[in-house]
Amino acid sequence: xxxxxxxxxxxxxxxxxxxxxxxxxxxxxxxxxxxxxxxxxxxxxxxxxxxxxxxxxxxxxxxxxxxxxxxxxxxxxxxxxxxxxxxxxxxxxxxxxxxxxxxxxxxxxxxxxxxxxxxxxxxxxxxxxxxxxxxxxxxxxxxxxxxxxxxxxxxxxxxxxxxxxxxxxxxxxxxxxxxxxxxxxxxxxxxxxxxxxxxxxxxxxxxxxxxxxxxxxxxxxxxxxxxxxxxxxxxxxxxxxxxxxxxxxxxxxxxxxxxxxxxxxxxxxxxxxxxxxxxxxxxxxxxxxxxxxxxxxxxxxxxxxxxxxxxxxxxxxxxxxxxxxxxxxxxxxxxxxxxxxxxxxxxxxxxxxxxxxxxxxxxxxxxxxxxxxxxxxxxxxxxxxxxxxxxxxxxxxxxxxxxxxxxxxxxxxxxxxxxxxxxxxxxxxxxxxxxxxxxxxxxxxxxxxxxxxxxxxxxxxxxxxxxxxxxxxxxxxxxxxxxxxxxxxxxxxxxxxxxxxxxxxxxxxxxxxxxxxxxxxxxx
Amino acid sequence: xxxxxxxxxxxxxxxxxxxxxxxxxxxxxxxxxxxxxxxxxxxxxxxxxxxxxxxxxxxxxxxxxxxxxxxxxxxxxxxxxxxxxxxxxxxxxxxxxxxxxxxxxxxxxxxxxxxx
Numbered sequence: 001x002x003x004x005x006x007x008x009x010x011x012x013x014x015x016x017x018x019x020x021x022x023x024x025x026x027x028x029x030x031x032x033x034x035x036x037x038x039x040x041x042x043x044x045x046x047x048x049x050x051x052x053x054x055x056x057x058x059x060x061x062x063x064x065x066x067x068x069x070x071x072x073x074x075x076x077x078x079x080x081x082x083x084x085x086x087x088x089x090x091x092x093x094x095x096x097x098x099x100x101x102x103x104x105x106x107x108x109x110x111x112x113x114x115x116x117x118x119x120x121x122x123x124x125x126x127x128x129x130x131x132x133x134x135x136x137x138x139x140x141x142x143x144x145x146x147x148x149x150x151x152x153x154x155x156x157x158x159x160x161x162x163x164x165x166x167x168x169x170x171x172x173x174x175x176x177x178x179x180x181x182x183x184x185x186x187x188x189x190x191x192x193x194x195x196x197x198x199x200x201x202x203x204x205x206x207x208x209x210x211x212x213x214x215x216x217x218x219x220x221x222x223x224x225x226x227x228x229x230x231x232x233x234x235x236x237x238x239x240x241x242x243x244x245x246x247x248x249x250x251x252x253x254x255x256x257x258x259x260x261x262x263x264x265x266x267x268x269x270x271x272x273x274x275x276x277x278x279x280x281x282x283x284x285x286x287x288x289x290x291x292x293x294x295x296x297x298x299x300x301x302x303x304x305x306x307x308x309x310x311x312x313x314x315x316x317x318x319x320x321x322x323x324x325x326x327x328x329x330x331x332x333x334x335x336x337x338x339x340x341x342x343x344x345x346x347x348x349x350x351x352x353x354x355x356x357x358x359x360x361x362x363x364x365x366x367x368x369x370x371x372x373x374x375x376x377x378x379x380x381x382x383x384x385x386x387x388x389x390x391x392x393x394x395x396x397x398x399x400x401x402x403x404x405x406x407x408x409x410x411x412x413x414x415x416x417x418x419x420x421x422x423x424x425x426x427x428x429x430x431x432x433x434x435x436x437x438x439x440x441x442x443x444x445x446x447x448x449x450x451x452x453x454x455x456x457x458x459x460x461x462x463x464x465x466x467x468x469x470x471x472x473x474x475x476x477x478x479x480x481x482x483x484x485x486x487x488x489x490x491x492x493x494x495x496x497x498x499x500x501x502x503x504x505x506x507x508x509x510x511x512x513x514x515x516x517x518x519x520x521x522x523x524x
Numbered sequence: 525x526x527x528x529x530x531x532x533x534x535x536x537x538x539x540x541x542x543x544x545x546x547x548x549x550x551x552x553x554x555x556x557x558x559x560x561x562x563x564x565x566x567x568x569x570x571x572x573x574x575x576x577x578x579x580x581x582x583x584x585x586x587x588x589x590x591x592x593x594x595x596x597x598x599x600x601x602x603x604x605x606x607x608x609x610x611x612x613x614x615x616x617x618x619x620x621x622x623x624x625x626x627x628x629x630x631x632x633x634x635x636x637x638x639x640x
């Protein structure tokens with residue numbers, strides 16, 4: 001009975017739990033820090049459980065539609081409305097479910113890590129409040145089926161992220177990074193709002209399914225598409241709109257950086273949702289596909305070449321994050337470029353898209369893990385400068401193992417998850433255009449070279465006198481890293497299972513626009 | 525229908541250009557933030573203009589003088605957007621306060637402790 005109610009309302013609870021927990025956090029925090037920690041971890045466990053529950057529901061029973069304020073959750077179109085969904089509708093399909101799993105698992109790992117890593121700081125009530133708001137923003141963005149609602153959650157996410165980037169003021173440097181991030185985010189969000197206004201003016205609707213069913217691809221729609229791609233491409237850190245990424249990623253606390261990766265991917269999800277679900281075959285798929293491919297290739301190459309000379313370990317990882325985002329754009333862009341041509345889509349388009357989408361979840365796991373290990377090192381020795389590190393492998397063995405797992409995964413070495421998704425991208429993109437595939441492989445080799453150097457300068461070498469009594473990272477941080485490391489290894493060992501049950505439905509959900517529309521419109 | 529509001533649309537475009545240009549050209553953080561706020565106002569005005577119907581009334585059916593009514597969605601969007609704008613401005617200004625405290629200036633040319 002109660003479990004039925006929970007399952008039926010899980011899309012709402014997914015956003016509600018972190019929101020309520022966030023705003024109650026400052027009050028709970030007055031009782032005692034221990035109670036507050038239990039409160040925030042409990043809320044995050046519940047949110048992650050809800051995300052997994054909902055994902056299970058979606059993957060076994062198809063798209064879940066949740067209408068706020070309706071007499072029945074599935075009743076997206078009120079009987080007397082004339083066939084228009086007037087209420088806010090959450091449309092959770094397999095792609096949304098995938099993103100919710102990413103948000104839930106990473107969110108849980110990061111909050112466990114934060115309990116130890118940020119324990120010495122003040123103002124933790126606000127820290128956890130903003131953190132849970134970030135979770136609510138991510139979950140809302142990937143669940144909503146309403147464009148304006150998407151904008152609202154995007155802004156919640158941006159504001160919370162900017163607050164957290166500036167959280168360790170660090171003589172003002174972190175604030176500088178936050179200003180950079182937030183000015184760009186705000187302008188980006190306003191640009192998205194202009195595009196939403198254009199859609200509303202043309203189609204009198206905000207619901208993605210309704211707009212998709214009425215899409216004409218007029219000149220105004222093309223303007224809106226350009227605005228959307230520019231703004232969301234900037235938010236996900238694709239070159240040439242990437243310049244906020246290294247600053248924000250390196251200055252935020254490491255735990256938050258791992259969440260910022262997820263936040264960027266929520267924007268990436270928004271980009272794919274707009275291109276595939278909103279426009280689908282109405283747009284000139286080859287042109288837009290190639291635009292996304294070019295963005296991807298630029299991100300890959302510029303990201304990795306900028307990463308190699310970096311001295312700051314988190315800045316280096318941030319440039320690698322840009323580079324890896326390129327793989328996702330490349331994979332999905334190839335899928336988009338052949339959209340509408342069923343034989344090419346079957347030959348390699350689906351595999352390319354699955355590779356790109358698989359890389360999203362893999363990236364969130366191994367990149368989160370790498371940023372957390374960088375945070376653990378910073379926590380113990382107080383510097384991010386690679387030239388001042390060395391010999392830490394003697395003292396921080398577990399951190400070293402986690403770093404190796406993350407580094408091999410990002411470089412695409414079997415048996416870790418990065419290999420599985422990159423192999424899918426290489427094979428399928430090679431059939432589309434061999435040069436793109438070769439670029440992708442070269443970037444992977446450069447990534448490996450860069451991480452070998454980093455590994456060597458952090459962990460190898462003789463024990464340095466100034467770090468002689470450095471201890472291993474505290475247990476909660478190790479548990480947080482461990483969760484992500486286990487996922488990285490499991491996904492690498494059993495990629496077939498993951499692709500069949502999680503990734504393929506997600507790719508199908510993106511390509512099959514009709515299913516998304518009929519889930520909301522009821523086959524109208 | 526869109527053409528009849530061309531003056532409003534001109535104002536919107538002018539405001540948007542002024543806002544974005546201010547944010548891009550000025551070096552004073554406060555002025556950059558003001559530019560962003562002006563751009564936000566342009567977007568809000570755009571939303572409200574979309575929802576304007578000449579001669580129509582509010583969608584209250586009791587004793588309505590005309591059956592031509594306005595869908596209230598754009599107004600609701602604008603209100604939400606204004607509220608978000610307030611939160612944005614508050615956060616931007618508090619960041620400016622922190623920058624002033626730690627750097628002693630709000631000139632973006634002198635706020636360069638992050639390496640390129």
